[in-house]
Amino acid sequence: MATRAPRKALEAVPAPVTGARLVVEALEREGVRHLFGYPGGAIMPVYDALPGSKLQHILVRHEQGAALAADAYGRVTGQPGVCIATSGPGATNLVTGIANAFLDSVPLVAITGQVATPLIGTDAFQEVDIFGITLPIVKHSFVIRRTEDIPQVFADAFRIARSGRPGPVLIDLPKDMGVKAVVPAEIRPHVEAVEAPEAALIAEANALIAEARAPILYFGGGIAIARAERALRAFAARAGIPSVATLKGLGGIPTDDAAFLGMLGMHGMRAANIAIDNCDLLICIGARFDDRATGKADTFAPNARIIHLDGDAAEIGKLRRADVGIAGDIVQAMDLLTAIPRCAAWRDQCLRQKAMWAMDYDAPGNGVYAPALLKTLSEAAPDNTIFTCDVGQHQMWVAQHCRFSRPQAHLTSAGLGTMGYGIPAGIGALLADPSATVITVSGDGSIMMNIQELATIRRYRLPLKIVLLDNAQLGMVRQWQELFFDRNFSEIDLSDNPDFAEVARAFGIEAFTIDHRSEVAGAVARLLGTNGPILCHVRIDPRENVWPLVPPNSSNVEMMEKAR
Amino acid sequence: MSGRIQVDFDAAEGAVLRMLGLVERRGFVVSVMTMAAREGRGSLSLDVDARDPGRSLDVVARQLRRLQEVRNVSTSSSDRGAS
Ligand SMILES: Cc1ncc(C[n+]2csc(CCOP(=O)(O)OP(=O)(O)O)c2C)c(N)n1
Numbered sequence: 203m204a205t206r207a208p209r210k211a212l213e214a215v216p217a218p219v220t221g222a223r224l225v226v227e228a229l230e231r232e233g234v235r236h237l238f239g240y241p242g243g244a245i246m247p248v249y250d251a252l253p254g255s256k257l258q259h260i261l262v263r264h265e266q267g268a269a270l271a272a273d274a275y276g277r278v279t280g281q282p283g284v285c286i287a288t289s290g291p292g293a294t295n296l297v298t299g300i301a302n303a304f305l306d307s308v309p310l311v312a313i314t315g316q317v318a319t320p321l322i323g324t325d326a327f328q329e330v331d332i333f334g335i336t337l338p339i340v341k342h343s344f345v346i347r348r349t350e351d352i353p354q355v356f357a358d359a360f361r362i363a364r365s366g367r368p369g370p371v372l373i374d375l376p377k378d379m380g381v382k383a384v385v386p387a388e389i390r391p392h393v394e395a396v397e398a399p400e401a402a403l404i405a406e407a408n409a410l411i412a413e414a415r416a417p418i419l420y421f422g423g424g425i426a427i428a429r430a431e432r433a434l435r436a437f438a439a440r441a442g443i444p445s446v447a448t449l450k451g452l453g454g455i456p457t458d459d460a461a462f463l464g465m466l467g468m469h470g471m472r473a474a475n476i477a478i479d480n481c482d483l484l485i486c487i488g489a490r491f492d493d494r495a496t497g498k499a500d501t502f503a504p505n506a507r508i509i510h511l512d513g514d515a516a517e518i519g520k521l522r523r524a525d526v527g528i529a530g531d532i533v534q535a536m537d538l539l540t541a542i543p544r545c546a547a548w549r550d551q552c553l554r555q556k557a558m559w560a561m562d563y564d565a566p567g568n569g570v571y572a573p574a575l576l577k578t579l580s581e582a583a584p585d586n587t588i589f590t591c592d593v594g595q596h597q598m599w600v601a602q603h604c605r606f607s608r609p610q611a612h613l614t615s616a617g618l619g620t621m622g623y624g625i626p627a628g629i630g631a632l633l634a635d636p637s638a639t640v641i642t643v644s645g646d647g648s649i650m651m652n653i654q655e656l657a658t659i660r661r662y663r664l665p666l667k668i669v670l671l672d673n674a675q676l677g678m679v680r681q682w683q684e685l686f687f688d689r690n691f692s693e694i695d696l697s698d699n700p701d702f703a704e705v706a707r708a709f710g711i712e713a714f715t716i717d718h719r720s721e722v723a724g725a726v727a728r729l730l731g732t733n734g735p736i737l738c739h740v741r742i743d744p745r746e747n748v749w750p751l752v753p754p755n756s757s758n759v760e761m762m763e764k765a766r
Numbered sequence: 767m768s769g770r771i772q773v774d775f776d777a778a779e780g781a782v783l784r785m786l787g788l789v790e791r792r793g794f795v796v797s798v799m800t801m802a803a804r805e806g807r808g809s810l811s812l813d814v815d816a817r818d819p820g821r822s823l824d825v826v827a828r829q830l831r832r833l834q835e836v837r838n839v840s841t842s843s844s845d846r847g848a849s
Contacts (some may be wrong), residue, residue: 262799333779334780337780337783337784338787338788338791341834342833342834343780344779345779345780347779362834366832367832506836513829514832516825516828516829516832517833518828519822519824520825688787695796703813
């Protein structure tokens with residue numbers, strides 16, 4: 203008996219584990235299946251611990267691709283996407299993707315290697331203060347100072363990234379912290395407090411709704427964040443209120459719903475902007491009065507009372523005073539908004555405007571008209587399709603002409619407007635939801651920003667369908683120079699771009715080119731019928747513009763239209 | 767708009783930089799700053815002036831409350847006529 207007791211005590215002491223292994227275990231504990239990254243010196247201990255784990259590492263060809271793919275992964279799954287890079291240039295290459303996730307409130311965890319603790323602050327090889335660099339673009343960030351803390355820091359990072367208004371969290375891991383073996387500290391449980399909406403505010407909101415004769419629902423990215431589509435659709439249908447969406451809100455209510463008036467704002471539908479201009483009650487749900495949506499702020503919904511529902515209390519009253527502001531769980535709040543306005547006449551008026559200002563797909567000539575192509579493609583694509591896009595005219599055409607039946611079907615860099623988002627986002631979306639048909643719509647400027655990720659598509663045999671709308675120009679910049687800078691065209695010519703179909707083939711990806719509208723039906727069938735990755739290079743008229751358009755510093759009703 | 771922002775916070779790495787950065791980025795100039803931290807808790811007091819009339823102390827207070835380390839924020843306006 204006397205000899206057994208000490209052995210038992212010895213067995214009870216857990217064996218020390220390296221920091222790198224603790225990182226891998228923490229990721230497994232969080233249910234992470236994929237992480238997007240690129241190795242290098244300071245992060246090598248973590249890469250050493252990856253083989254044999256449950257994690258599939260996706261080796262991108264540039265760290266920006268890793269961060270943007272993780273962003274899309276986060277948008278589709280609602281759980282933090284994870285990217286990982288080494289210190290110095292690896293970390294700085296993640297910055298655009300982190301900012302992208304920050305501005306669009308996407309759950310993301312970015313792990314960066316750092317030089318060993320004794321070298322921090324000595325300008326060591328590949329040392330940058332990534333913690334400092336990213337302070338304004340993260341929801342939170344950590345530097346690992348004790349290996350023992352790794353499990354707790356990772357648990358906190360994932361919780362913070364996904365909770366409330368989601369966002370990116372950075373974990374900077376000095377090399378020695380990953381090498382050292384320790385017995386980790388226990389993880390403290392965290393209890394999330396969910397506040398029910400205040401009954402008095404709900405009553406006030408219901409009173410405003412009951413009084414309204416011309417109400418509009420204006421919803422944004424907060425619907426996707428709160429997975430609030432059911433509540434939004436039920437509220438809109440119950441109250442009979444027409445709706446408009448921001449770029450990020452598209453799909454919250456299916457875009458083909460009869461009482462959905464379209465996207466509002468700079469490239470929105472005229473009927474949507476007119477409705478906002480004339481409404482007497484604006485019910486803003488999960489949107490933030492962003493300048494791209496409101497145009498000149500003091501002319502936005504000039505005669506309306508405002509009800510503002512948002513998951514983030516800091517958004518309420520930030521840019522527009524709310525008559526009733528309800529912060530917290532927007533699903534609960536919407537379910538409690540049961541008042542019914544008497545607005546049948548107004549609704550009819552909105553629907554008449556919608557019909558009157560419907561998009562026109564007639565275009566002169568035989569060239570491919572991009573809006574018509576996107577409409578045809580989106581109508582032919584299955585319901586589980588996810589569109590990802592880059593930034594520019596093609597991005598606005600996707601928003602205007604594709605149909606979306608859920609917000610996760612449209613992955614777009616709305617807040618940051620990151621050229622180069624499209625292909626990495628396509629990669630992230632396919633890994634997050636392998637059953638989805640994923641289509642990336644890109645421009646000939648944007649695609650070059652992350653073209654190297656064609657190699658990633660090829661390596662993992664990801665069946666991404668890429669539609670490249672090639673106007674041989676930075677089209678959106680050209681449009682602004684034409685309209686607002688006296689046609690002083692400056693640095694927008696891309697006519698020396700490579701042959702993109704050849705480029706794709708060089709990466710081992712099937713590709714073809716079209717330039718005539720008679721080829722569109724065949725191209726759509728080929729794109730949708732191909733099992734592997736494929737790129738359709740579409741030459742379009744370089745003079746085409748995105749219409750309608752609200753000029754800068756103008757009211758949303760001062761829209762410029764295409765000459766009919 | 768001018769006024770004072772007082773914050774109680776958990777003294778974690780980067781907390782002060784985060785708070786100061788937020789206040790400056792969101793349109794306020796800091797003219798006086800006092801700070802103390804011990805035993806894991808800190809307090810920060812900032813006298814601020816808004817860069818333009820569109821800035822509100824109330825909004826910046828709510829933005830500060832979103833920071834993970836921030837426990838409590840109070841503001842007082844020093845503008846004439848303000849309550
Ligand atoms: C990384 C980055 N750099 C610059 C810009 C500014 N910008 C916005 S749209 C645009 C042109 C995009 O050209 P392209 O991808 O060919 O699309 P198009 O407008 O022609 O459809 C530019 C340069 C940006 N949004 N992102």
